[in-house]
Amino acid sequence: MTTEPTTGNRQEHVVMDAGDIARAVTRIAHEILERNKGIHDLALVGIRTGGVHLAHRLVRRIHDIEGTQIPIGELDITLYRDDLSLRKDQPILRTTSVPFKISDLKVVLVDDVLFTGRTIRAAMDGLIDLGRPAEIQLAVLVDRGHRQLPIKANYIGKNIPTSRDEAIEVHLEENGEEDRVVILRA
Numbered sequence: 001m002t003t004e005p006t007t008g009n010r011q012e013h014v015v016m017d018a019g020d021i022a023r024a025v026t027r028i029a030h031e032i033l034e035r036n037k038g039i040h041d042l043a044l045v046g047i048r049t050g051g052v053h054l055a056h057r058l059v060r061r062i063h064d065i066e067g068t069q070i071p072i073g074e075l076d077i078t079l080y081r082d083d084l085s086l087r088k089d090q091p092i093l094r095t096t097s098v099p100f101k102i103s104d105l106k107v108v109l110v111d112d113v114l115f116t117g118r119t120i121r122a123a124m125d126g127l128i129d130l131g132r133p134a135e136i137q138l139a140v141l142v143d144r145g146h147r148q149l150p151i152k153a154n155y156i157g158k159n160i161p162t163s164r165d166e167a168i169e170v171h172l173e174e175n176g177e178e179d180r181v182v183i184l185r186a
Contacts, residue, residue: 024157050112073098
């Protein structure tokens, strides 16, 4: 772990590097398989944008372990946010692509950071608009605390307690960056 000065007065502290992220994805993939006793009736849905990249990594890892591809979808929660009317800027809508029926499936929602829980609530609303899953589970790379809603992840890459004036950023190679998770401090 390193602390590096960034632009302005903010300090960047690396809390997970590429190896840490890869190990967390592998561990979560095994935990998903163990909890669900395999891949029967299982699907993953990533929350745009970081969650989608992590969901694809989990699906590849599960394929490596089980030898079978499971369905994967991508969910945009923009229109389900509870702060939509409070925003000054127009939201940028992205594509939701869930090319399978979710009814009666065990769906694992995947996101990069769990914070207040409001994003996950919005994702569950969006998911339920697509059908009635048998069960919704939650996998996150980082749980930083500060929940405002009673939401808890089933699978966590790393718990990183933060203060309110800190920010967590997840950088992934799918975005053209080096894999790492950093805390930004003012």
